[in-house]
Amino acid sequence: MNETFYPAQPAPSSGLKGINFVTLLALLVAVIALASSMLSAMNMQYAVTPESIRIRSGFSTKEIPLDAVTDVWRPDRLTGGVRLFGTATSNLRTGRFRFNETGDITLYATKLDSLVVIDVSDARYGLTPEDPGRLMEAIETRSPGTFQPAGGTGRATASMLIPLALVAVAAVSALYVTGAVGRFPKALRYELGPDGVTIRTGLSPVRIGYDELERVEVASPKGFPLRLYGTAVGSLLWGRFRWPDAGPNLRLYATRIKPLVLLHLRDGRTFGITPEEDERFVEAVRQRMR
Numbered sequence: 001m002n003e004t005f006y007p008a009q010p011a012p013s014s015g016l017k018g019i020n021f022v023t024l025l026a027l028l029v030a031v032i033a034l035a036s037s038m039l040s041a042m043n044m045q046y047a048v049t050p051e052s053i054r055i056r057s058g059f060s061t062k063e064i065p066l067d068a069v070t071d072v073w074r075p076d077r078l079t080g081g082v083r084l085f086g087t088a089t090s091n092l093r094t095g096r097f098r099f100n101e102t103g104d105i106t107l108y109a110t111k112l113d114s115l116v117v118i119d120v121s122d123a124r125y126g127l128t129p130e131d132p133g134r135l136m137e138a139i140e141t142r143s144p145g146t147f148q149p150a151g152g153t154g155r156a157t158a159s160m161l162i163p164l165a166l167v168a169v170a171a172v173s174a175l176y177v178t179g180a181v182g183r184f185p186k187a188l189r190y191e192l193g194p195d196g197v198t199i200r201t202g203l204s205p206v207r208i209g210y211d212e213l214e215r216v217e218v219a220s221p222k223g224f225p226l227r228l229y230g231t232a233v234g235s236l237l238w239g240r241f242r243w244p245d246a247g248p249n250l251r252l253y254a255t256r257i258k259p260l261v262l263l264h265l266r267d268g269r270t271f272g273i274t275p276e277e278d279e280r281f282v283e284a285v286r287q288r289m290r
Helices: 015-041 131-143 153-160 161-189 276-290
Strands: 003-005 045-048 052-057 060-063 069-073 082-089 091-097 101-110 116-120 121-125 145-147 189-192 197-201 206-209 213-219 227-234 236-242 250-253 260-265 270-273
Touching: 003 276, 045 131, 069 131, 069 227, 116 131, 131 145, 189 276, 213 276
Parallel strands: 101 121, 250 270
Antiparallel strands: 003 189, 045 052, 045 145, 052 060, 069 116, 082 091, 091 101, 116 121, 189 197, 197 206, 213 260, 227 236, 236 250, 260 270
C-alpha cells in the first residue's frame, strides 16, 4: 500500500522572491542590450550634412556638429584594444574602447582596418566607412553624403548570432531553474511504495529501495549544511551539501534545516528530508524495511 507524506511548511522567506526578481531583471537587461546591438548591426549608417556628421546606430542617432570637429585622421595601426563598455564581436564594435594609438574612443564600427577617427574638443569617435577617403573628404568639404559601414550590415548582423544564441540558452536555463526552485516546496512529496521511498521534487523523482537502506532516523545534526550544488534559499534546501554531522555524500530535499529525517544508504550516501510527521514516517519506513 502506498503512503504519501507531505513536507513541513517552509519558514517565510523573501529570498525566493529576491532570486526571481534578480533573475528576471538580469534577463531583461541582457535582452535590451542584445536588441540594441542587433539593431546596430542591422541599421548602422553614417551621413554628412553641411552642418553635422550623423551616426545611426541601434535605437539612437548621434550628431556631431562639423564646427566642433578639431581633426579627422586615420591611425596606421591599432594595438592594445580594450573594451570599456559596449559590444565587441568580430564584425561589430559599439561603445567605449581604448587603444594605444587613440586612447579612449567611442566606436560605431564594423571592420577596424577602415577606421576613421573624428576628434572634437571633449571626445573622440571612431567610424568604419566602406570608403574612408570619401568620408574624410566629405567632412572636410562639408559635402552631403551617406556612407555604409565597411563589410556592410550583413556580416555585423551575422556576428551577433552567437551572442544571441548564448543569451537565449542562458534565458531558458535561468527561467527553468527559477521555476524549478519556485515549484520545489509545492511539488515536494515523500512517497512510500511497495519497494522503496520516492522523493518527488517537481523534477526527476528520486527513488531509494528499502533494500538499499541501512538505517533511518530523526536527527538534528550539529552545525549547518554547506551547499555544494543546488539551492539553499532560506529554509529551502535542495541538492548536494556537506554536513559532516548529518552524514557523508549528503543530498537534501528539505523545507527546514532541523530536525531532519536522515536516510543512510549502504553505499555511503545520505538523504535528508523533512516530512511533517517525521516520527510516523520513520516508523513506517522501518516496518517496510523488515
